[in-house]
Amino acid sequence: MKKSLVMMLILGGLLFGCAEAAAQYASFHRKGASLYSDGMKLSREQMQTLFEGTDGLTYADWKKAAAGFNTGKGLLIGFGALTGTGIITLGVGAVGLMVEGVAVGVGTAFIAPFASAAGEPVDIGYKSKFAGVAAAGACMIGGGLLCMVAGTTVYCIYKKKLNRMTAVCNDSVSEVQLSFGMKDHGIGFSLEF
Helix, strand or coil, X not given: CHHHHHHHHHHHHHHHCCEEEEEECCCEEEECCEEEECCEECCHHHHHHHHHCCCCXXXXXXXXXXHHHHHHHHHHHHHHHHHHHHHHHHHHHHHHHHHHHHHHXXXXXXXXXXXXXXXXXXXXXXXXXXXXXXXXXXXXXXXXXXXXXXXXXXXXXXXXXXXXXXXXXXXXXXXXXXXXXXXXXXEEEEEEX
């Protein structure tokens, strides 16, 4: 009975060769400043456990990089809004300057014949009330663009750090293989990880 069982195992092992089953732990990906695995956001506890298994990476490092990433995104949004407001303000100022210029030109053209007929010099002063609005718009655009450059720099630096940390997490994932067949010391199951 024992011989036939051993023979069946040997024949089964030879027939099936090395039957293998391989499994890989879930991979990780980043959306914004959050880490996901299999479409589910990892909790703080899960992330701490994950980072304990990686060399040189801690949850505090992730939090710091996530805070920098969110700060950069906030700077881009805030100063982008300032730049947009500056563009609108500059446009309003430019239109105001144009309307004032046209009004002074039409006024001069209308009054000049009457003034010259009366022998009076034509002196219509042009004092723009929209010059300050246009200057304020130009300052907002300039300041907003400069700060957007700073925001883009912060955003890109911390995005790169988060991507590197995600790559480290994925590199720490190992493949597990369960196989059955002829091994160095006989026939049996082998678990490799």
